[in-house]
Amino acid sequence: MSAAEDVQIALPDETATAGLGKALATLLPLPSVVFLTGQxxxxxxxxxxxxxxxxxxxxNVKSPTYTLVEPYALGSFSVFHFDLYRLADPEELEYLGIRDYFHERAICLIEWPERGAELLPSPDLTVRLQVVGTGRKAILMADKVELMNxxxxxxxxxxLD
Ligand SMILES: Nc1ncnc2c1ncn2[C@@H]1O[C@H](COP(=O)(O)OP(=O)(O)OP(=O)(O)O)[C@@H](O)[C@H]1O
Ligand SMILES: [Mg+2]
Known part of the structure; x- marks a missing residue:
């Protein structure tokens, strides 16, 4: 099977990153697992x-660097924001009861998913952020054709903007 083509978006400043986030919020299906990668x-x-x-x-949205996950109840669904940077061993995710987070009414946004290895489900969307000069570039990849479109x-x- 050939990999789906990726989509690239230039993010010259923080406002552009915020704009992408706002747009993604309207595109993400429920449930969704989103991997966020980049240095x-x-x-x-x-x-x-x-x-x-x-x-x-x-x-507020604080970085869950030490708690690993921060939950947000948004009415009929939940968002779980993970930051696995400080995960010493993927097994720690078992203690966190990781499977319970990936339910039908959850959007899981995961920073440093590499640290979770095979204990994480495969993502519906991967956003790779690259530093380009003083700005950034987003490279977006999804398996499902509809989301990719x-x-x-x-x-x-x-x-066009
Ligand atoms: N498109 C952009 N252009 C320039 N700076 C940006 C852009 N997007 C975000 N930043 C800035 O990059 C800095 C770091 O951002 P952020 O904390 O979101 O990174 P991170 O990837 O979560 O890092 P970490 O791996 O440490 O969690 C912030 O100061 C933010 O303002
Ligand atoms: Mg971060």
Whole structure:
């Protein structure tokens, strides 16, 4: 099977990252598992914050660096924001009861998914953030054609801005 083509979006400043998050909030199906990858400071938490605000959360979004996961109850569904940077061993996720988070009414946004290895389900969407000069670039990959098409449309719209 050949890999689906990815979609790339230039994010010259933090406002652009916030705009992408807001757009993703309207595109993500329920349930969704989203992997957020990229080096320290690439903008994973910034993007997460914008997705959460786009989904209707109005308060703070703090980085769950030490708690590993931060839950958000948004009415009829939940968002779980994971930051697995400090996970010493994927087995720790078993103690966290990791499977219970991936339910039918959950959107799971996972920073540093590499650290969770095979204990995580495969993602519906992967957002890879790369540092480009003083800005960033997002590379988006989804297995499902429908989501990929929506992302392509989004990238085309952004290119026209
Ligand atoms: N498109 C962008 N252009 C320039 N700076 C950005 C952009 N998006 C986010 N930033 C900035 O990058 C910095 C780090 O962002 P953030 O904390 O979201 O990174 P992170 O990927 O979550 O890092 P970590 O791996 O440490 O959790 C913030 O100061 C944020 O303002
Ligand atoms: Mg972060």
């Amino acid at each position: 320290l400071g690439a903008g994973k938490t910034t993007l997460t914050r914008a997705i959460l605000h786009g989904l209707g959360h109005s308060g 929506r992302l392509s449309t989004l990238a085309a719209e952004q290119a």
